[in-house]
Amino acid sequence: MKKDHHRQVGRAPDKACASALDSAFRSLSRRDHTRKELAVKLRQKGFDRSAIAGALERCRELGYLDDAKTAAIIAGHLAENGYGPLRVRQVLGQKGLDDAAIEQALVCCGDEKAQVLSARRLLEKKASRLNREADPWKRRQKAYRFLAGRGFASTVIKSAIADI
Numbered sequence: 001m002k003k004d005h006h007r008q009v010g011r012a013p014d015k016a017c018a019s020a021l022d023s024a025f026r027s028l029s030r031r032d033h034t035r036k037e038l039a040v041k042l043r044q045k046g047f048d049r050s051a052i053a054g055a056l057e058r059c060r061e062l063g064y065l066d067d068a069k070t071a072a073i074i075a076g077h078l079a080e081n082g083y084g085p086l087r088v089r090q091v092l093g094q095k096g097l098d099d100a101a102i103e104q105a106l107v108c109c110g111d112e113k114a115q116v117l118s119a120r121r122l123l124e125k126k127a128s129r130l131n132r133e134a135d136p137w138k139r140r141q142k143a144y145r146f147l148a149g150r151g152f153a154s155t156v157i158k159s160a161i162a163d164i
Helices: 015-030 035-044 049-061 067-080 085-094 099-109 112-125 136-149 154-160
Strands: none
Touching: 015 035, 015 049, 035 049, 067 085, 067 099, 085 099, 112 136, 112 154, 136 154
16 A cells, blocks of 8 residues: 555546655755755666656645744854855755845845854954964955855955954
8 A cells, every 4th residue: 555645636646756756855864955966866776857847746635844943043053163154045945045045144144243253253263273373464354265165245354354
């Protein structure tokens, strides 16, 4: 007997769709995926478009596939690990999320003031390394490059390195 999550309204799922759905469930049991990521994984496993579409729709119906929730989780994780909104936006865009989901997820990065505080905390952690550089101008350049690589905007970086 098939599991309830395979049951579709009005008809039994075909074998390919059921197999794609099982594969999708296995992927989603490990971690959250965006719709695009899951579609790519299923395509790489050799499923056809209709099986993929059916599996994605069923996962969405069951609440296992939610791009907005996944975007918020990823953005929150990146922000907690010291990444700025530019980097968060880039990562979410690479995962195939739409602009609306990305904008909604970027709330976790806070306003400019919160971003400056976050950037300063990162610089405090890196202070011993930065202080090896005797030339203040070069020290500021290193700090600027580091924060830019982390995805902070130039206005945030300038405020964060003002005291260096």
